[in-house]
Amino acid sequence: MIHYLFKRLLGLLPTLLIVAVLVFSFVHLLPGDPARLAAGPEAGPETVELVRQDLGLDLPLPQQFLRFFSHALQGDFGTSIRSKRPVATEIAERxxxxxxxxxxxxxxxxxxxxxxxxxxxxxxxxxxxxxxxxxxxxxxxxxxxxxxxxxxxxxxxxxxxxxxxxxxxxxxxxxxxxxxxxxxxxxxxxxxxxxxxxxxxxxxxxxxxxxxxxxxxxxxxxxxxxxxxxxxxxxxxxxxxxxxxxxxxxxxxxxxxxxxxxxxxxxxxxxxxxxxxxxxxxxxxxxxxxxxxxxxxxxxxxxxxx
CATH class of the missing domain: 1.10.3720.10 (MetI-like)
Structure with missing residues (x-):
C-alpha cells in the first residue's frame, strides 16, 4: 500500500505539468489585454506598456510559463492583476x-x-x-x-x-x-x-x-x-x-x-x-x-x- 501511494504521489508532477501547459495556453488565447484592463481605460500607450512590463507580459510565452511554473513549485503563485495581492492570499480567503x-x-x-x-x-x-x-x-x-x-x-x-x-x-x-x-x-x-x-x-x-x-x-x-x-x-x-x-x-x-x-x-x-x-x-x-x-x-x- 505504501509503495502504491508513493508511486501515485510521484505521478502528481507530470500530470500537473501537462495541466499547467494546457491552462497557460488556453488563458493566453482569451481575448482582451490584461495590461490595458489593469492600467484603466484612460491610460495611454506608454502607461499600458509600463504595466505590461511590470506584469511580465512582455516576455516570450515560454519564458512566462517557466517563470510561473518554477515559482509555483516553490509556493509562489504570483500577484493578482486585479487586486495587487498575493494569489495565495486571495485563494486562501475564498x-x-x-x-x-x-x-x-x-x-x-x-x-x-x-x-x-x-x-x-x-x-x-x-x-x-x-x-x-x-x-x-x-x-x-x-x-x-x-x-x-x-x-x-x-x-x-x-x-x-x-x-x-x-x-x-x-x-x-x-x-x-x-x-x-x-x-x-x-x-x-x-x-x-x-x-x-x-x-x-x-x-x-x-x-x-x-x-x-x-x-x-x-x-x-x-x-x-x-x-x-x-x-x-x-x-x-x-x-x-x-x-x-x-x-x-x-x-x-x-x-x-x-x-x-x-x-x-x-x-x-x-x-x-x-x-x-x-x-x-x-x-x-x-x-x-x-x-x-x-x-x-x-x-x-x-x-x-x-
Missing amino acids: FAPTFWLTVAAMGWSVLLGLVLGMVSAVWRNRWPDRLGMTLAVSGISFPSFALGMLLMQLFSVQLGWLPTVGADSWRHYILPSLTLGAGVAAVMARFTRSSFIDILKEDYVRTARAKGLGELTVVVKHGLRNALIPVVTMMGLQFGFLLGGSIVVEVVFNWPGMGRLLVDAVEMRDYPVIQTLVLLFSLEFILINLAVDLLYALINPTIRFK
Whole structure:
C-alpha cells in the first residue's frame, strides 16, 4: 500500500505539468489585454506598456510559463492583476466557504442518494422505485441556476425564512447546498440502485435470506459493504466535481468562494489567479481519486494494490 501511494504521489508532477501547459495556453488565447484592463481605460500607450512590463507580459510565452511554473513549485503563485495581492492570499480567503459549502452539499446528497438507491433496489419496479427514480431524473434534469433562483424566490423572497447572500451562518448554507447537491443526490440514487440490484442477485445474499435473516440485515450488513466500492468511486468523482463546479451556484448566490473568484478573474483576465485556481482544482481531483483508491482497502480488505 505504501509503495502504491508513493508511486501515485510521484505521478502528481507530470500530470500537473501537462495541466499547467494546457491552462497557460488556453488563458493566453482569451481575448482582451490584461495590461490595458489593469492600467484603466484612460491610460495611454506608454502607461499600458509600463504595466505590461511590470506584469511580465512582455516576455516570450515560454519564458512566462517557466517563470510561473518554477515559482509555483516553490509556493509562489504570483500577484493578482486585479487586486495587487498575493494569489495565495486571495485563494486562501475564498477556500473555506467553497470547501464547507461542498461538504454540506455532499453530506446530505450522499445520504439521500444512498437511501433512495437502496429503497429503489429493494422494491424494484414498485411504487417506491418509481417515485425514487422520478425524483432522481428530476434532480438531474433541472438546471442548478434555475433551481437556485426558484429556492430563493420561495424561501427567501416569499416566505422570508432564509438569507440569499453571504456565508456568515449555517442558515446561509442551506439554499446553496441544496442547489449544489441536487444533481449529486440524483446521480448517487441511480448509481446506488444499479449497484444494489446486481449485489442482491448474488449467491451469498440468497444464502443469507435462506438462513432466515431479516431483509434489513441482508441489505445493510451483506449488501451495503459490497455495493459501496463502485458507489465510493462515484462519491469521489462527484466531490471533485462539486469543488470545481460550484461556479454557477456561487454566482447565483453571490457566494464568496473560489468559483466566484474564478469568474471575476476571467472577466479581468487575471492570468495568475486563473492559472492557480485551475491547477488547484486539478490537484484536488487527483488527491480525491487517490483517497478513493485507498478507501477500497478499508471497505474490502481482499483488495491489494500491485
